[in-house]
Amino acid sequence: MGDDSHNCEIAFFGGSFTAIDRGYMVSLLEAVKPYVNSFKGIRLSTRPDYIDDEILTILKDYGVTTIELGAQSMDDNVLAANNRGHSTRDVKKASELIKQYGFDLGLQMMTGLYKADFSSDLHTSEEFAELSPDCVRIYPTVIMKDTELADLYLNKDYVPYSLDESVELCAQIIELFYENDIEVIRVGLHYSDSLIDGSIGGNYHPAFKELCENKIFLNKILKSIINVNSKDIIVTVNPSSVSKMIGQNKSNLRKLTDMGYMVKIEKDNKLNKYDVSVKDKTGD
Numbered sequence: 001m002g003d004d005s006h007n008c009e010i011a012f013f014g015g016s017f018t019a020i021d022r023g024y025m026v027s028l029l030e031a032v033k034p035y036v037n038s039f040k041g042i043r044l045s046t047r048p049d050y051i052d053d054e055i056l057t058i059l060k061d062y063g064v065t066t067i068e069l070g071a072q073s074m075d076d077n078v079l080a081a082n083n084r085g086h087s088t089r090d091v092k093k094a095s096e097l098i099k100q101y102g103f104d105l106g107l108q109m110m111t112g113l114y115k116a117d118f119s120s121d122l123h124t125s126e127e128f129a130e131l132s133p134d135c136v137r138i139y140p141t142v143i144m145k146d147t148e149l150a151d152l153y154l155n156k157d158y159v160p161y162s163l164d165e166s167v168e169l170c171a172q173i174i175e176l177f178y179e180n181d182i183e184v185i186r187v188g189l190h191y192s193d194s195l196i197d198g199s200i201g202g203n204y205h206p207a208f209k210e211l212c213e214n215k216i217f218l219n220k221i222l223k224s225i226i227n228v229n230s231k232d233i234i235v236t237v238n239p240s241s242v243s244k245m246i247g248q249n250k251s252n253l254r255k256l257t258d259m260g261y262m263v264k265i266e267k268d269n270k271l272n273k274y275d276v277s278v279k280d281k282t283g284d
Helices: 002-007 022-038 053-061 076-081 088-100 118-131 148-154 163-179 193-198 208-227 239-246 248-258
Strands: 009-012 041-046 064-072 104-111 135-140 183-187 232-237 262-267 277-280
Touching: 009 022, 022 041, 022 053, 041 104, 053 064, 053 088, 064 088, 064 135, 088 104, 088 118, 104 118, 104 163, 118 163, 135 163, 163 183, 163 208, 183 208, 208 232, 208 239, 208 248, 208 277, 232 239, 239 248, 239 262, 248 262
Parallel strands: 009 041, 041 064, 064 104, 104 135, 135 183, 232 262
Antiparallel strands: 232 277
16 A cells, blocks of 8 residues: 555454454454554444443554444434444443543444434434544444344334435434534445345435435525525535535536526635525625
């Protein structure tokens, strides 16, 4: 990787790293030890109930820099219904310990779990914000075939969010984290053929984050045009946000056109990532 390695991290993902056999965990850390100084750091994911002083001391000694917790929800009823095996208290305790030891804290949440609703998912995002993590990941629930969740879905005991509902909810959650200076490093699952072939429910989208960011801009524009008398408007955004404002396949522009609006897009570097300014073009 050459010089680029200093911008990359060694990562242990795909399971609960601190919950595996202790000797095996240490052997993995020993294996990467000679290379740690060539990378930005070591990042790992684990369960909230497998964090304590002993574990954190070991991780610190081996140069781990970021710990992400698979918290998923901050509603104990939702956690119990989905057999998560930990509580919201575990999440709070682990988060506090991780920060005390000087690690960067990441929190992962899943929206639309069994027994969850918009209220409980928004509550989770608000509780996350209170914990002040350095980063978060948002994963809308995807139903995989031959699982307990699939059985609940097929028996109509579990009704997942539609794609539109999930986009609306996660747009709100992304905004909340942005307003609290919390970096959202992932929204939605990475595309894979096995994910497409093995999932049911029809609510997965490979460009989910893009849809959510499109929705953020559309919602802000629709809120702003209430105060604009003309149908001939100027929408101003940061240059880096133009495509998000336009929407995937120009979906936002089509929506506004269908409502009778003539839209001129302008750019302003002074605006932040999700800022939008809407004004009457005739009054320019």
